[in-house]
Amino acid sequence: MRWSLVFGYASAYGLAMSVLFSAGVLIGGALSRDFLLDDYPRAIQERYGRPKSERGRRVATWFGA
16 A cells, blocks of 8 residues: 555545535525524524524525535
């Protein structure tokens, strides 16, 4: 087994997955700013002042899947 080949594939797949994840978070944030509201601590949720919108729920469902 050539370790350079293993490390090359691991780096390539890791980079591809991190780019896809980052793009998903940025696109989700662009579609609905509150789609990650439930992931914040309770104090921040209370300060935000309103529950998650219907659009935020839909975007969170799609990007959570």
